[in-house]
Amino acid sequence: MRIIKATNYSDMSRKAANVISAQVILKSNCVLGLATGATVLGIYQQLIDWYEKGDIDFSSVHSVNLDEYVGLPAEHEQSYRYYMDHNFFHKINILSENTNLPNGLAENIDEECRRYDALIEKLGGIDLQLLGLGHNGHIGFNEPDQAFEKTTHCVTLKDSTIKANARFFEHEDQVPKKAVTMGIKSIMQAKRIVLCVSGITKAEILKKVLTGPVTPALPGSILQMHPNLTVVADAEALSLL
């Protein structure tokens, strides 16, 4: 595990964007595993800035996102498809047909999960997986549980996650109760993982995830077992380590 200490949020964003940029430069047709949430917004903005300056080319990149809410159409402002399109994809030259998220509106969600796993395999796996960390230790939408779920699956979100994500909705009861998420195996099979964490409110969970026992009760703890994990975190998030 490599820990890159950033001074603050914008430094974290720049450092993580540098790692992603190096991946795209080294392998122009790489597969990026992408995340949503507030933490990674600054990373996308930094990559957009470099793209606009002509420093990075996404035309051969494929992307697979970690997760999507069940029941929200792509046009819904809180769907992760909308987030990715508006915060990243529409501002760079990635081909829209090369961008992938689970379809949370699929009639048969189990089939959709199998389709998504097969897609990742067909693409040759993920070269670099970007991750944020939930306050309860979730990665993607893999919530604390009794066992690690390996493949893409449908989850019932924990109350704490619904509450945490309510900040993006008008009312808490508008937050979907279910989501489709890549499983732990798909995440762990990525050749490189970049975990980004910012802020004092994540300090305790980051310490547990990186130094505590590996347990499905804390899904992010499995990352300790990954052979190529880079943690990019700011001083506040790293303050207990």
Ligand SMILES: O=P(O)(O)OC[C@H]1O[C@](O)(CO)[C@@H](O)[C@@H]1O
């Ligand atoms: O970056 P945030 O908004 O704290 O979210 C952390 C994690 O939680 C999620 O938003 C899901 O709740 C993930 O997409 C993200 O990686």
